[in-house]
Amino acid sequence: MELLYILEINGKQEYLNMNSIIKTEDLSVFYGKKRALNNVSMEILPNQITALIGPSGCGKSTFLRVFNRMNDFIEICSVEGNVYLNNENIYNKKVEVEELRKKVGMVFQKPNPFPKSIFNNVAYGLEIQGINDKEFIKNRVIESLKQSYLWDEVKNDLLESALSLSGGQQQRLCIARAIAVQPSIILMDEPTSALDPISTAKIEELIISLKKNYTIIIVTHNMQQASRISDKTAYFYMGDLIEYNSTEKIFRNPEKESTENYITGRFG
Amino acid sequence: MRIKEIIIETILKVSSYLTVLVTIGIIYVLLSQSLSFFKEVSIVEFLTGKQWTPLFANKHFGILPLISGTMLTTFIALSVSVPIGLTIAIYLSEYSSKKFKKIVKPLLEVLAAVPTVVYGFFALMVVTPFLQQFIPSLAGFNSLSAGLVMGIMIIPFVSSLSEDALTAVPNSLREASYGLGSNKFQTAFKVVLPAAASGVIISIILAFSRAVGETMIVSIAAGQQPRLTANPLVPIETITGYVVQVCLGDVPHGSLEYKTIFAAGLTLFVITYLLNNLSFWLKKRYQEVYE
Amino acid sequence: MNKLKKILQDNLFEYFALICTFIGLVLLAIFIGKIFVDGISRIDTDFLTNLPSRKAEKAGILTSWTGTIWIMVMTSLFVVPLGIAAGIYMQEYSKKNTINTFLEINISNLAGVPSIIYGLLGLEIFVRMLSLGNSVLAGSLTLTLLILPIIIVATREAIKAVPQSIRNASYALGATKWQTISNHVLPSAIGGILTGVILAISRAIGETAPLIAIGALAYVPFIAKSPMDEFTVLPIQIFNWTTRPQHEFLINAAAAILILLAITFFLNGIAVYFRNKWQTRIS
Numbered sequence: 001m002e003l004l005y006i007l008e009i010n011g012k013q014e015y016l017n018m019n020s021i022i023k024t025e026d027l028s029v030f031y032g033k034k035r036a037l038n039n040v041s042m043e044i045l046p047n048q049i050t051a052l053i054g055p056s057g058c059g060k061s062t063f064l065r066v067f068n069r070m071n072d073f074i075e076i077c078s079v080e081g082n083v084y085l086n087n088e089n090i091y092n093k094k095v096e097v098e099e100l101r102k103k104v105g106m107v108f109q110k111p112n113p114f115p116k117s118i119f120n121n122v123a124y125g126l127e128i129q130g131i132n133d134k135e136f137i138k139n140r141v142i143e144s145l146k147q148s149y150l151w152d153e154v155k156n157d158l159l160e161s162a163l164s165l166s167g168g169q170q171q172r173l174c175i176a177r178a179i180a181v182q183p184s185i186i187l188m189d190e191p192t193s194a195l196d197p198i199s200t201a202k203i204e205e206l207i208i209s210l211k212k213n214y215t216i217i218i219v220t221h222n223m224q225q226a227s228r229i230s231d232k233t234a235y236f237y238m239g240d241l242i243e244y245n246s247t248e249k250i251f252r253n254p255e256k257e258s259t260e261n262y263i264t265g266r267f268g
Numbered sequence: 269m270r271i272k273e274i275i276i277e278t279i280l281k282v283s284s285y286l287t288v289l290v291t292i293g294i295i296y297v298l299l300s301q302s303l304s305f306f307k308e309v310s311i312v313e314f315l316t317g318k319q320w321t322p323l324f325a326n327k328h329f330g331i332l333p334l335i336s337g338t339m340l341t342t343f344i345a346l347s348v349s350v351p352i353g354l355t356i357a358i359y360l361s362e363y364s365s366k367k368f369k370k371i372v373k374p375l376l377e378v379l380a381a382v383p384t385v386v387y388g389f390f391a392l393m394v395v396t397p398f399l400q401q402f403i404p405s406l407a408g409f410n411s412l413s414a415g416l417v418m419g420i421m422i423i424p425f426v427s428s429l430s431e432d433a434l435t436a437v438p439n440s441l442r443e444a445s446y447g448l449g450s451n452k453f454q455t456a457f458k459v460v461l462p463a464a465a466s467g468v469i470i471s472i473i474l475a476f477s478r479a480v481g482e483t484m485i486v487s488i489a490a491g492q493q494p495r496l497t498a499n500p501l502v503p504i505e506t507i508t509g510y511v512v513q514v515c516l517g518d519v520p521h522g523s524l525e526y527k528t529i530f531a532a533g534l535t536l537f538v539i540t541y542l543l544n545n546l547s548f549w550l551k552k553r554y555q556e557v558y559e
Numbered sequence: 560m561n562k563l564k565k566i567l568q569d570n571l572f573e574y575f576a577l578i579c580t581f582i583g584l585v586l587l588a589i590f591i592g593k594i595f596v597d598g599i600s601r602i603d604t605d606f607l608t609n610l611p612s613r614k615a616e617k618a619g620i621l622t623s624w625t626g627t628i629w630i631m632v633m634t635s636l637f638v639v640p641l642g643i644a645a646g647i648y649m650q651e652y653s654k655k656n657t658i659n660t661f662l663e664i665n666i667s668n669l670a671g672v673p674s675i676i677y678g679l680l681g682l683e684i685f686v687r688m689l690s691l692g693n694s695v696l697a698g699s700l701t702l703t704l705l706i707l708p709i710i711i712v713a714t715r716e717a718i719k720a721v722p723q724s725i726r727n728a729s730y731a732l733g734a735t736k737w738q739t740i741s742n743h744v745l746p747s748a749i750g751g752i753l754t755g756v757i758l759a760i761s762r763a764i765g766e767t768a769p770l771i772a773i774g775a776l777a778y779v780p781f782i783a784k785s786p787m788d789e790f791t792v793l794p795i796q797i798f799n800w801t802t803r804p805q806h807e808f809l810i811n812a813a814a815a816i817l818i819l820l821a822i823t824f825f826l827n828g829i830a831v832y833f834r835n836k837w838q839t840r841i842s
Contacts, residue, residue: 068731075654096270101733108731112724114743124742125732174728181732276737277652283644284653287666287711290704294676297683352579359576363569372580374831379583381827383765385794386816389801390590393809423583451565453572474671481673483768484794488801508675508768515678515772521687533679537672544671548664 021046021215022067022185027081029062029071036062038239039081049207049216051230051247053223055262058236060219064187067217068104069097102129105178109190111170113162113177118154121162121173125181140180148176149206168199172206179214186210188218192225204229223263227251235259298537301530308524314531320494322528323514329528331535333494337411337504341486342479344415344500345422350472353426360427361434362456373431376424384421388488391417396489409491409503418485425475433467434460466554470547477543481536483508507536591820598813606814610780611796615807620815623796625782626695627764630792633699634706634763639756642707646714651740670708677705678772686773693774696786701769706759713755717748750837757830761823767794793819
């Protein structure tokens with residue numbers, strides 16, 4: 001049975017299929033002969049925060065990069081199985097990967113603003129789509145900066161270089177830049193691991209607020225972070241998806257022993 | 269959008285493939301003219317004859333005098349640039365402050381930036397007369413002045429690349445040496461230099477290749493008398509000097525004399541090509557990668 | 560070896576090394592000084608605006624420096640787009656396969672080929688086969704091939720220095736490869752590329768051998784007005800005057816050398832300025 005909800009998102013009415021927005025079927029990823037992900041099948045629900053956790057090298061970052069095909073840049077990387085975004089296979093030969101990346105945004109571990117002004121950083125994603133309407137761009141930039149909790153701090157300095165911002169501000173700028181193109185999904189690869197605790201807290205608050213408009217998948221090393229902000233958590237180990245459940249279940253009452261060992265810090 | 273990307277990539281690709289065309293062009297030009305040359309002149313005479321007189325009535329086509337002239341000037345140049353260049357390299361990497369190195373290294377590049385025709389002028393008008401005061405038998409054109417000036421020009425080739433190789437040697441080796449009570453000199457010569465040996469040798473080979481291919485200094489100051497000799501005080505002619513001499517003259521296209529410059533050019537190309545690829549091979553095989 | 564000897568050894572080496580370091584530059588300064596003394600008085604408006612002549616006092620470098628400018632401009636027109644395009648392809652597009660490794664080795668080889676060989680190449684292909692004669696066009700095409708590897712290497716190094724994180728950010732927003740290169744990589748790399756271009760052009764201006772090979776003469780009694788005209792350049796004029804026995808011609812050569820050195824050092828100075836400016840920007 002399909003559940004249909006009519007919601008207002010960004011002023012537009014959207015029909016939301018409460019079935020999954022992203023689905024993987026027997027997904028395996030190889031680097032040359034080495035298998036990094038092993039037959040992973042899972043579904044990610046919309047407007048939720050899904051955390052990917054696991055020890056170093058377990059494949060969680062590889063898994064994340066499957067969704068916006070950033071793995072394509074690694075020559076020896078090959079993918080088997082199926083990945084569906086809104087029921088379309090994203091590895092289909094007809095798919096234009098640039099279009100995919102406009103729907104699936106990414107925030108990286110180390111903030112990487114362009115050496116341009118704050119305004120131009122956020123506007124860049126719109127410009128490469130050929131949007132010329134200066135009013136439209138300006139409004140979208142302001143909106144994105146507001147949604148990223150950065151507007152108040154930079155509203156008088158939009159033409160300053162983005163590199164003059166602090167680390168935490170730069171990361172919020174990168175988030176603003178990502179949401180300016182209005183993706184439906186935002187991938188976050190350890191977005192706070194390079195930041196201090198106060199910036200981390202601000203960004204966690206920001207991520208939670210973004211949930212109502214976006215679907216967020218976040219890779220994190222920080223289990224407290226995962227339990228604080230995510231709705232569902234997936235635990236990976238050595239390329240396998242060991243357990244995937246609501247965050248509360250994973251952290252209070254995990255089913256698998258491996259999960260429990262990781263959560264309680266016995267390894268990794 | 270796709271099409272635009274493909275067009276751009278193709279244009280860029282073609283640009284880089286043109287470089288292959290250049291190599292093909294060089295080989296084609298040198299080989300075709302040389303093959304035509306060797307139809308009339310035996311290759312044995314070319315490689316073993318001791319006289320080079322293609323422009324005289326009594327023609328001989330032995331390239332050895334030109335090769336000897338080239339090697340003589342090159343040897344003199346290297347005997348200046350290698351000791352000086354290496355000493356500078358060792359000083360910059362083992363003794364001097366970072367600030368000193370930062371200023372001096374680019375400063376030395378000035379030596380390589382001066383046009384070679386200017387160095388030729390120096391060799392002929394300044395160095396030769398100066399040396400003649402001490403060596404009265406020094407001819408007006410000789411390989412000594414040309415070689416010495418060429419050596420000065422080549423110093424940065426040796427010093428820069430050797431310094432890179434020396435600096436790449438990890439500090440842990442130096443610390444081990446100092447910890448045993450060595451001074452800088454011993455550490456530099458007994459530990460660091462041997463560890464950087466392949467890089468230093470590569471820099472010398474590249475300097476050698478540069479010297480062999482040098483044209484203007486020898487054209488101006490070394491003379492136009494092909495001669496099989498080791499005497500640095502007399503006029504000689506190098507391969508490159510000969511090519512210039514012919515190009516300045518009125519040699520008809522297609523004549524045997526015209527083709528000699530390509531045979532000489534081919535010889536030069538083979539020598540430098542072998543030297544350069546030797547250095548690449550050495551780099552690949554032996555360069556200690558300390559990362 | 561006792562402690563005193565060790566210190567002495569280090570000190571002696573330091574003195575020797577300092578002499579070595581500066582001897583080249585000192586000698587160069589002496590050379591240039593002597594040329595300056597000989598030639599500076601010869602430089603006047605007549606010298607700069609006269610045509611070459613059989614009489615040394617009447618001879619000037621008009622055709623030479625105009626020829627040098629012709630060569631400089633035309634060579635840049637060919638080599639800059641070609642070299643940068645090839646550099647971009649090799650650094651951003653080409654994958655690690657045998658063809659591209661071969662391409663790299665080939666360019667390294669071309670960089671080591673003596674300049675006179677490029678002259679022979681130009682002589683056969685541009686002057687003869689393409690019937691361009693000993694024209695400005697033939698000369699600049701020849702020099703283009705000569706300095707092409709330098710520009711390619713400089714472009715590659717400059718592009719390599721742009722951090723990968725910038726590219727990642729651009730691709731993650733859905734930018735295409737060319738959008739990423741034109742919007743981010745090239746603007747960041749432009750300083751290094753420019754430095755390489757200026758240094759390469761500076762080298763081309765000082766080249767004599769390849770232009771002699773393609774037939775650029777010293778006695779050209781007119782200014783080149785089109786790319787197909789015959790021409791001469793400063794280094795060739797210098798070479799020609801140096802080989803004359805009369806003392807007055809040697810004064811002329813010294814004066815022309817001063818002009819050529821001024822141009823060369825000026826260009827190198829600009830390049831170093833750009834390099835420093837660019838390097839501080841990156842850090």
